Amino acid sequence: MDTEDQKLQRLIGNIFKHDNRLSNKYNNYNIEQVWRDTFGHLISNYTTKVSFYKGTLTVYISSSPLKQEISMTKDNVIEKINKNLKYKKVVELIVR
Numbered sequence: 001m002d003t004e005d006q007k008l009q010r011l012i013g014n015i016f017k018h019d020n021r022l023s024n025k026y027n028n029y030n031i032e033q034v035w036r037d038t039f040g041h042l043i044s045n046y047t048t049k050v051s052f053y054k055g056t057l058t059v060y061i062s063s064s065p066l067k068q069e070i071s072m073t074k075d076n077v078i079e080k081i082n083k084n085l086k087y088k089k090v091v092e093l094i095v096r
Contacts (some may be wrong), residue, residue: 028052034084035059055091057081072094 004044032050032091035057039047049060061067070077081090 014057029091031057031081031085033055037085038080052090055089056094057090057092058096060096067095 014066016077031052035047035050036044043066046061046063046066048062049058051058059070063068070093078090079094083086
């Protein structure tokens with residue numbers, strides 16, 4: 001028999017799987033947290049927005065030198081993010 005906790009976890013999981021609006025909002029929140037945890041306080045201070053849609057991570061950076069640095073090391077950034085993500089995987093990175 002399932003316990004009440006297991007039933008509740010399964011129910012919440014099903015809601016996020018079947019309602020794209022909820023799933024997308026949760027994924028965007030989650031990926032922003034992963035971005036900030038992965039790259040720390042310094043880069044987080046210059047990050048104004050993070051969004052994720054269909055494998056594309058878009059990061060808005062307020063510092064031009066930092067934008068250039070991230071753009072030049074996209075492959076390493078994608079690799080670090082994917083190591084810390086549980087479900088969705090980043091395929092492309094756009095820095096704005």
